[in-house]
Amino acid sequence: DGGITQSPKYLFRKEGQNVTLSCEQNLNHDAMYWYRQDPGQGLRLIYYSQIVNDFQKGDIAEGYSVSREKKESFPLTVTSAQKNPTAFYLCASSIVGQGRQPQHFGDGTRLSIL
């Protein structure tokens, strides 16, 4: 079955540590996205990428970094510069260039501070 796989499901970060969240899709979608979800709030866009080797900052990119070396993969690194990283992180993908299309989401990674 095609879909988006995020790992790990739960992640703990120590002070001063960088952690990387994995996102892989086999839907052959061009675009991929990272969102942060906090309780009672809408999804906030961190980074997105429309094509391989290219990505753009979203609304809350500070303290995060991404790479897009392969179409299928869009890992997110939460750096030590992100002072409030505790949240639920969601990866999504979508078709681009065929009119408006919905995003498809993975099942998220919950990041907590030790």
Next chain:
Amino acid sequence: GESVGLHLPTLSVQEGDNSIINCAYSNSASDYFIWYKQESGKGPQFIIDIRSNMDKRQGQRVTVLLNKTVKHLSLQIAATQPGDSAVYFCAEIGAGGSYIPTFGRGTSLIVHP
């Protein structure tokens, strides 16, 4: 784990009732709208979408209504079941070249057996 429904508007219904979840969108230029369902600890799941040239679209047990005059979107769920309990939120995408959606905060639906 921590619920994404914390502090959200809540709609409580009895099993078998019809549910109506509302969403006020912000951009009068938006031309594509999506409803998602999110269960606790999982990612959002696509339910149904509608384009601005329509005012109603039906799926299996769900209907989306779009009122562009007042920038209002609603999701109707017929014969609500306990498995429908989740957070529901809408998303809008503006006209033109944009493909990045803006997401609403969501409504928590609780279905009592």
